[in-house]
Amino acid sequence: MLVALYKLSKASALHPRHYVLKDVVLDQRPVAVDSGGFCDVYREYYGGQYLCLRVLRVYDGGKDKFLRHYSKETILWGQTEHPNILPFYGICYLGDGSLKKICLVSPWMESGNIITYLATHDSVPRRPLVCDVARGLEYLHDRHIIHGDLKGANILVNSAGRACLADFGLASIQADEIFSSRITTTASVRCTYRWASPELVEEDTPQPTKASDVWAMACVFYEILTGLLPFNECSGNLQILRKLGKGNLPATIDVGRWTGLDEPMRELIHRCWAADLGERLACQQTVQELSAGGPLSEDGDDDIRNQFAREKQRFRDAMRKNSDIQIDLARVEQVLSEFYQL
Secondary structure, three states, X not given: OXXXXXXXXXXXXXXXXXXXXXXXXXXXXXXXXXXXXXXXXXXXXXXXXXXXXXXXXXXXXXXXXXXXXXXXXXXXXXXXXXXXEOOOOEEEEEOOHHHOEEEEEEEOOOOOEHHHHXXXXXXXXXXXXXXXXXXXXXXXXXXXXEOOOOOHHHEEEOOOOOEEEOOOOOOEEOOOOOOOOOOOOHHHHOOOHHHOOHHHHOOOOOOOOHHHHHHHHHHHHHHHHHOOOOOOOOXXXXXXXXXXXXXXXXXXXXXXXXXXXXXXHHHHHHHHOOOOOOOOOOHHHXXXXXXXXXXXXXXXXXXXXXXXXXXXXXXXXXXXXXXXXXXXXXXXXXXXXXXXXX
């Protein structure tokens, strides 16, 4: 059903109506706290909690390709539920008429991304955060979802000090096992070179894969353990491309500079950076290797799930009084069945 919804959204630039939120508004003079490639990020208080509002810079009547891209993102993100995945609340429309903008809504993570968090929390153990990232990506890959834009800036830290994967900006479903062709987003032609695997930069139109996700995940491990960017010595993309072309790794492994690094961890990261795709670890293997170094702590997972559920329910309760949506589930099932058979 997820693949059918994904394809329907891709074709129509639409999303399920139950994702649409009402009466979420920005202050009259809002100030963006962050900006991305195609959106501005705002922090707003509503329904008893702070929200993250990611407002697209494309208007509702604007370029169809961006609307299709973010409609698909809502489908992918809305179907995830895991302690190491940022929860999705829904979408809303801000403004009126031709000036109406699309906004993706999620809970606000006060601790920020994992890089800024670690810069101010020197004593925090790194290995549990490495494990959180691996478990979050394993969850996505088990559902044939490719993140496609993994980097430290896209890993947020919740109130319990646990890492959550966010920003499915390049996310796609790997549907090889379900359909004869792969499903990817139109944004997959973009890649962030510091975290890009060698095979991605060699392609004219790079398509993120599970293998390229694993390479990027190891780069995030490096960020967590050292506080440095991949290819930290490079000032621009051209230098990075040259190094990748020569087979250089994103880091020169210096055990003395890595926090919490031991030989098994060093070898694990090397295997995630294998240029030969046949030798590169899968995410599930990475989680198993991390488990071999000591049990992956799931302490607090239920508490985090319950907290996310309570916050989401509180937000939904605040929205429900203004909702006039009636969902015909029988009709939904009929439409999806017909679409799946196309």
